[in-house]
Amino acid sequence: xxxTRYRRFLKLCEEWPxxxxxxxxxxxxxxxxxxxxxxxxxxNTQLADxxxxxxxxxxxxxxxxxxxxxxxPRVRDTSFTGVTVEECRVLLSGSMQQSMDEEKKGxxxxxxxxxxxxxxxxxxxxxxxx
Numbered sequence: 122x123x124x125t126r127y128r129r130f131l132k133l134c135e136e137w138p139x140x141x142x143x144x145x146x147x148x149x150x151x152x153x154x155x156x157x158x159x160x161x162x163x164x165n166t167q168l169a170d171x172x173x174x175x176x177x178x179x180x181x182x183x184x185x186x187x188x189x190x191x192x193x194p195r196v197r198d199t200s201f202t203g204v205t206v207e208e209c210r211v212l213l214s215g216s217m218q219q220s221m222d223e224e225k226k227g228x229x230x231x232x233x234x235x236x237x238x239x240x241x242x243x244x245x246x247x248x249x250x251x
Contacts, residue, residue, distance in 0.1 A: 123164065123165070123166055123167065123168055123171075124164035126168070126171070127163060128164070130159075130160065133181060133185060134153050134156055137153075137181075137185055142210065142214035143213060152181070
């Protein structure tokens with residue numbers, strides 16, 4: 122029976138889309154990694170809780186099959202902020218994340234420079250003597 126579960130998960134992994142803009146941060150990649158670690162011995166893997174495994178598969182299969190999207194259709198494909206699907210995709214892409222990280226580093230560096238103590242070469246500032 123474990124062999125059947127393994128094959129079902131492999132098929133689900135093949136069907137699950139990958140988002141290439143997110144590199145290793147997308148759900149498809151995470152799912153593939155989890156299946157590989159859960160079924161280390163492939164079809165010969167002995168599962169500790171087969172019922173839980175079946176429940177997890179059924180849940181993932183429903184998500185992959187858009188069951189809930191069809192059951193609860195949206196009026197509009199935007200968030201409460203009004204951001205469109207395409208704008209969200211751009212904001213969450215790897216290149217945007219990288220540029221935001223670089224921007225944060227720039228901010229961090231400027232804060233460090235502003236609040237760091239003066240170098241010993243500058244010497245302490247003294248008030249002019251009278």
